[in-house]
Amino acid sequence: MPINLQTENRRSFLKGGLLLSGLALLEPQLAVSHPGNLSEEEFRILTGPYLQTNFGNGISILWITSKNSSSWVEYGESADQLINKAFGKSELGLKPAGRLNCIKLSGLKPGVKYYYRIVSREILDFQPYKLSYGQTISGAVESFLNTDSTKDEISFVMMNDIHDRPKSIAALLDLDKGNKRDFVFFNGDVFDYHTDEKQIIDHLLQPCVDYFAKTIPFVYVRGNHETRGKFARDMAGYFDHVGYTAFTLGPVRFVILDTGEDKEDAHPVYAGIVDFDQYREEQAIWLQQEVNKKEFRNAVFRVVLMHIPPRYSGDAHGPVHCTRLFEPIMNRAKVDLVMSGHTHRYKVHPPAEGLNRYPIIIGGGPKEGTRTLTRFTANRKQITVSMLDDSGKEVGSYLVNKR
Structure with missing residues (x-):
């Protein structure tokens, strides 16, 4: 959807977890x-x-x-x-x-x-x-x-780990001013935790409305911090999509995973009222079904977007569980690229023998000097990824050619 950046059900708990509501x-x-x-x-x-x-x-x-x-x-x-x-x-x-x-x-x-x-x-x-x-x-x-989903070239920009710093949204998008994008993607941890409606409006919705969201759509998946706080069970009502899903745009089949919390379910801070292990296990079943679909198998490129990367994010329970559940499926399915956040350290990880058979792009953190905007463009021959820090300097890039 070439628009210039300048210019069903609410709170549904489908498949045992938060899923695409509003x-x-x-x-x-x-x-x-x-x-x-x-x-x-x-x-x-x-x-x-x-x-x-x-x-x-x-x-x-x-x-x-x-x-x-x-x-x-x-x-x-x-x-x-x-x-x-x-x-x-x-x-x-x-x-x-x-x-x-x-x-x-x-x-x-x-x-x-x-x-x-x-x-x-x-x-x-x-x-x-x-x-x-x-x-x-x-x-x-x-x-x-309205996007022509069959077009030959598509693009978007990704932000992650903003952590209740709403001014970062405009600051990072200014790095891409004048370019045409199909959507803006928020890859989790926009908030530290969920307190109330005012926080959702002031720290995400209104900055997006002011900058782009009246004319360009955004796609949003939760990070582990969005699972926290007294308003976490209400937040899905403010969005159409916040959980896992898949869609095709141009030459790319996008798969979005909701990686949940990085702490174990039994951690005292949750007082026994979460079940992210089961939620991730159900997603793994869904992911196996997704990669067998013709929309996935016939796509020129297959890209996974997930807040906690399937590797390279430490030995906490959530990241380890994501690696164990999702990495084997994505390796077998010949995923072309994974884009993540969570670590607060921007990094490009190339494919590694015996580990991830696909590159993993990890965006930066919330503080000035560590923030990143990741730009993604794909046509029927290649994917180009360029990651900028908040000074506008390119701090990572990757090229994926058609197999």
């Missing part, structure tokens, strides 16, 4: 968890719109309102004619009526620019047989270019 189904406890008294607050859009996608001629448009609402998206191929209208996914015949809005536009034309506007109608009072509406608010008309 639809705005109202739950009473969600309003309680939001700081402040929403009933006394002005009805407004707290943040958004921001875009996410799994490609395949569809895109998800997300935003957050200060109060419960009935919401929709108006869209079309002309800014003056937003003739189509889309609502959030109905569950058991009930349309969403909450604060977290995720509306998926499907059946879009590849390579076509679309214009859209978000609209929310305040729900003042919700009685069993009478619903009272308040004011209706809308955002500005925005646009995005």
